Amino acid sequence: MEERQRYRYVGPDEIRDSPAGTVAMDIITTADLRSWMNAQQHDPDEMVTFIVTVAGTLRVAPRRSEHVACARGNDVLAAGEMTFGRSEFGWSVTEVTNQSTGYCADPDCWPAVAAALNRADIGHPGAFTYQVVFRRCPSCNERNIVHEHDFTCALCEQPLPLHWNFPVV
């Protein structure tokens, strides 16, 4: 397997250090997904928090969960939110984004998400349905979400780099 980019938690310490209390579950098969949804009384249309572990496994948690709690403080290959749907072909992901201000993973993390879903036999759209572009401000260190190709820091208004620039693991 090719070496994938790992992402380290880049959010505030107080969130990382808060007690987990998150009901997260590794999804190895669609049976895992079904039992997690039943246990959570999860509405299938509702977004869930997800991460992909460094071992390449999909792990989900209720949407209110912090990604770092879902990851138990560890590095990840991907982080974001997704919704699931059921069709005659089985379970599939209907919407998926890399939205996670805790990990700020680049949209380039998609192949790790696809591989984890393929492994669990869960269908997917083949790409993020919504991509979030994260940049760290080199001037003030603020985590930014870039909107409408405006590479300007929302906090200090200094320019943001064109390439993903969080600390690499």
Ligand SMILES: [Zn+2]
């Ligand atoms: Zn700034």
